[in-house]
Amino acid sequence: MRRRPGRRPTRRPGATPAIARVDARTKRLVPRVRLGDVAVIDHEDLDRVSAEGLVGAGASAIVNAARSISGRYPNLGPQLLLAAGIPLIDGVGPLLLQKVREGDLVHVDGDRVYVGDRLVGVGVRQTRESVRRAMAEAHASLADRFESFARNTVDLMQQERDVLFGGEGLPELAHDLTGRPVLVVVRGYRYKEDLAVLRPYIRNARPVLVGVDGGADALLEAGYRPDLIVGDMDSVSDGALRLAGEGPRRWSRRKPTEIVLHAYADGGAPGRERLDSLGVPYTVGRAMGTSEDAAFLLAHQKGADLIVAVGSHGNLPEFLDKGRDGMSSTFLIRLRVGEILMDAKGVSRVYAPRLHARDTVLMVLAAAVAIGVVIAIASPALRLFVIQLFERFRQFVFDLKELL
Numbered sequence: 349m350r351r352r353p354g355r356r357p358t359r360r361p362g363a364t365p366a367i368a369r370v371d372a373r374t375k376r377l378v379p380r381v382r383l384g385d386v387a388v389i390d391h392e393d394l395d396r397v398s399a400e401g402l403v404g405a406g407a408s409a410i411v412n413a414a415r416s417i418s419g420r421y422p423n424l425g426p427q428l429l430l431a432a433g434i435p436l437i438d439g440v441g442p443l444l445l446q447k448v449r450e451g452d453l454v455h456v457d458g459d460r461v462y463v464g465d466r467l468v469g470v471g472v473r474q475t476r477e478s479v480r481r482a483m484a485e486a487h488a489s490l491a492d493r494f495e496s497f498a499r500n501t502v503d504l505m506q507q508e509r510d511v512l513f514g515g516e517g518l519p520e521l522a523h524d525l526t527g528r529p530v531l532v533v534v535r536g537y538r539y540k541e542d543l544a545v546l547r548p549y550i551r552n553a554r555p556v557l558v559g560v561d562g563g564a565d566a567l568l569e570a571g572y573r574p575d576l577i578v579g580d581m582d583s584v585s586d587g588a589l590r591l592a593g594e595g596p597r598r599w600s601r602r603k604p605t606e607i608v609l610h611a612y613a614d615g616g617a618p619g620r621e622r623l624d625s626l627g628v629p630y631t632v633g634r635a636m637g638t639s640e641d642a643a644f645l646l647a648h649q650k651g652a653d654l655i656v657a658v659g660s661h662g663n664l665p666e667f668l669d670k671g672r673d674g675m676s677s678t679f680l681i682r683l684r685v686g687e688i689l690m691d692a693k694g695v696s697r698v699y700a701p702r703l704h705a706r707d708t709v710l711m712v713l714a715a716a717v718a719i720g721v722v723i724a725i726a727s728p729a730l731r732l733f734v735i736q737l738f739e740r741f742r743q744f745v746f747d748l749k750e751l752l
Contacts, residue, residue, distance in 0.1 A: 381405035394425030440471035517634030526651035533563035539659030542692035579639035581619030637677020
């Protein structure tokens, strides 16, 4: 049945309006999403980390101005969203982010997106079957993707050999990393679980704590204060950055948090304006690739004897899922620092926490209490035997003193 000209579309029964959260950068948007919000993004080849963040934040629907699967490689984000029962409307177009503003009440009807009763976009409503077909096509193009990945890696090695092998462009640090373990936290795959497993290691080894952008907030959420924050400062909170301006604490020997702003090969540093506006001290370091790469390379060049990675990209599928040509740098830098780099998922298998004297005393006291309880509830004969045994021991000690 045709809709009459000029007639307003009616909302589908049960389609409840929700608050829109709008941002072209998904990692900036995720911290703002609340339970039931609709996330409006512009993210081609939606990766796994972003999808996990949206699921964890409780988004009720995802509206993507770009294609969530372009076919370049089999990215995992759309599958995770659909598995969590979150509708995904794809390829709505770049004008979507101009038509929908932060805080608008929106609802999704099939493949259509409305602000109130006003139609603002039409896309493709993804299903498990459509995602499966797109993933199969992407798998078929992997050979070309691998070839491009290898070519970019060789080109990058030639262009950035001074940075890779000589540390050119890396800043001096107030923290001394020489001979110390370093824990680098990225807000990536399973970072919360990794940090939970590492609690005994952090308590006993006391590594230098490095937060990569939002990894600084991950450390704070886990109860740790980052020693260094490295990144382009696009996904770290103002509260974490202000730690650098607090100065040293009288009761602590620890140096204040130090910020290293990641500048790219062309000298651009997008986070500079933000740090200047906050008035916090920082240094600038030029390094190849991502901020995660810069943190690894910085720790290696400053003499760390071990780098433990939390939430980072550790294998080729994860590199491809990130969806950047720049992930070639991550591959190269992992080769460069590989002799001292350990993924957090392996630490619990090789690290055995030491038994402290305090723990030993507590164990002995617990055993003594348990024995006392057993004696208290046992038969009178057993209590009498224990008392006589104690009296004999006391008399033996007394006689020994008399002889001496």
